[in-house]
Amino acid sequence: MSFEIPDDCQFLDSHEWARREDRTVRIGISDFAQDELGDVVFVELPAEGDTVTAGEDFGVVESIKAVSDLYAPVSGTVVAANDDLVDAPELVNEDPYGDGWMLEVELDDESELEELLSPEEYDDQIA
Amino acid sequence: MTGRTPPLHAVHGDAGASFTDFGGWEMPVEFDSIRTEHAAVRESAGIFDVSHMGEIEVSGPDAERLLQRLTTNDVTALDPGEAQYAMVTDEDGIILDDTVVYNLPGDRDADYLFVPNAGHDGQLYDRWVDHRDEWGLDATVENRTEDYAMLALQGPEAEERLLDPVADDQRTAICDLSRFSAMTATVAGVDCLVARTGYTGEDGFEVIVPADEVETVWSQFDCQPCGLGARDTLRIEMGFLLSGQDFDPEDNPRNPYEAGVGFTVKLDTEFVGRDALERVDAEGVEEKLTGFRLVDRGVPRQGYTVQDLDGEAIGTVTSGTMSPTLDTPIGLAYLPVEYRSPGVNVQVLVRGESKKAQTQALPFLDR
Numbered sequence: 226m227s228f229e230i231p232d233d234c235q236f237l238d239s240h241e242w243a244r245r246e247d248r249t250v251r252i253g254i255s256d257f258a259q260d261e262l263g264d265v266v267f268v269e270l271p272a273e274g275d276t277v278t279a280g281e282d283f284g285v286v287e288s289i290k291a292v293s294d295l296y297a298p299v300s301g302t303v304v305a306a307n308d309d310l311v312d313a314p315e316l317v318n319e320d321p322y323g324d325g326w327m328l329e330v331e332l333d334d335e336s337e338l339e340e341l342l343s344p345e346e347y348d349d350q351i352a
Numbered sequence: 353m354t355g356r357t358p359p360l361h362a363v364h365g366d367a368g369a370s371f372t373d374f375g376g377w378e379m380p381v382e383f384d385s386i387r388t389e390h391a392a393v394r395e396s397a398g399i400f401d402v403s404h405m406g407e408i409e410v411s412g413p414d415a416e417r418l419l420q421r422l423t424t425n426d427v428t429a430l431d432p433g434e435a436q437y438a439m440v441t442d443e444d445g446i447i448l449d450d451t452v453v454y455n456l457p458g459d460r461d462a463d464y465l466f467v468p469n470a471g472h473d474g475q476l477y478d479r480w481v482d483h484r485d486e487w488g489l490d491a492t493v494e495n496r497t498e499d500y501a502m503l504a505l506q507g508p509e510a511e512e513r514l515l516d517p518v519a520d521d522q523r524t525a526i527c528d529l530s531r532f533s534a535m536t537a538t539v540a541g542v543d544c545l546v547a548r549t550g551y552t553g554e555d556g557f558e559v560i561v562p563a564d565e566v567e568t569v570w571s572q573f574d575c576q577p578c579g580l581g582a583r584d585t586l587r588i589e590m591g592f593l594l595s596g597q598d599f600d601p602e603d604n605p606r607n608p609y610e611a612g613v614g615f616t617v618k619l620d621t622e623f624v625g626r627d628a629l630e631r632v633d634a635e636g637v638e639e640k641l642t643g644f645r646l647v648d649r650g651v652p653r654q655g656y657t658v659q660d661l662d663g664e665a666i667g668t669v670t671s672g673t674m675s676p677t678l679d680t681p682i683g684l685a686y687l688p689v690e691y692r693s694p695g696v697n698v699q700v701l702v703r704g705e706s707k708k709a710q711t712q713a714l715p716f717l718d719r
Contacts, residue, residue, distance in 0.1 A: 263382060263385055263386055263581070264385050264386050264387045264676075266651060266674040267649055267650065267651060267674070269649075285703065287650070287651045287674070289386045289387065289581065289585060289651075289673055289674050289676065290381075290382075290386060290581050292651065292653065292703070318385075
């Protein structure tokens with residue numbers, strides 16, 4: 226089975242992705258992670274204005290069969306959480322890098338992005 | 353311990369299943385998604401490989417007596433071709449396992465069959481043999497678990513899917529099969545024991561097939577393959593017990609009255625645990641397996657604490673899930689009997705946070 230790994234994302238080994246947008250970074254979980262979890266039924270996210278810290282948990286994703294902590298790939302201030310996931314948590318399964326995104330964060334430190342896994346490194350990890 | 357594998361293991365792997373250890377068996381947990389598989393069973397039909405279930409055959413002049421004395425239900429009430437749900441209890445009336453006992457149709461090699469849960473076949477085989485010897489009964493006991501595979505075809509369309517590969521002259525008999533009845537039928541040319549039983553709340557059949565011919569039978573059914581994930585969500589919606597989870601002689605010792613299966617206990621029969629259960633029946637129980645739903649967002653899971661509204665612990669979740677049919681988080685917990693009536697407000701501690709919950713009548717789903 227092969228999983229989508231977009232070129233423009235970087236990854237944590239706990240399967241979260243981060244993608245540089247114009248002035249912010251978007252965060253979500255990988256295609257591999259959503260497949261492992263199965264049907265996502267509930268996502269608990271921080272609110273706008275909260276801060277997240279690289280490597281620390283920022284929320285929870287619940288699927289029918291499992292519950293999993295979410296870890297922040299970068300540190301910063303939450304400028305948006307994906308409200309669509311409240312009523313449609315299945316977006317995480319259907320479009321993990323698109324409509325199933327979770328947070329948009331204003332970075333504290335640009336250099337943190339460089340410490341994440343590249344798409345190639347992440348591909349090796351889940352292979 | 354080396355894992356046991358069902359004869360269809362490679363077939364499931366080719367179909368893209370993911371696997372899990374269940375009672376020492378490496379079984380498919382998911383083929384597509386739990387939601388898809390669950391919906392197929394509720395709305396049309398799904399097929400499960402449940403070869404982790406044990407098969408123990410009992411024959412001979414005292415076969416009926418041996419089963420009568422080791423299970424809670426009344427085996428003498430069964431005519432050939434009939435089955436019943438029963439508990440296996442110890443001297444104290446604690447449930448060791450739940451099982452289905454078959455008085456086999458006359459054309460089978462053995463007289464009786466009972467079906468222990470995953471990984472319990474060895475232990476129950478020993479229990480049967482030891483008691484037979486202790487009581488000096490004339491019966492043969494055979495653990496046939498490795499010789500048979502077991503499939504469960506479940507859902508409102510299960511009957512028509514089953515009939516497709518069945519010989520013409522047996523179709524009427526299968527349609528006439530009532531719940532908890534069984535017959536030998538030729539499915540795709542293979543002689544199988546077909547029983548109208550299941551663990552989903554839907555109409556359906558369990559089919560016991562010689563292990564070396566199960567691939568022929570499995571491949572005949574054109575319907576959604578389902579894994580243990582959907583099997584669990586389907587049974588929780590019905591409030592059906594899972595051995596080792598909703599009761600466990602070591603970790604969660606419960607008697608049938610606490611577990612809500614008192615209907616399987618026939619105190620006018622003689623069996624191990626009867627005297628203890630007679631006392632329990634007379635005195636009543638302090639806790640009962642109770643259904644609840646979460647009002648707040650979250651998913652209750654095994655081991656979570658149930659609290660009263662003051663935050664005092666009153667029980668522990670034994671099974672829980674997001675119900676795919678009801679789209680509501682539901683669970684089972686042993687609670688003091690005063691919480692038994694539906695609509696009582698309680699709380700469930702979900703990852704350190706108290707969530708509102710409410711007791712609910714079982715089953716969660718009308719079927």
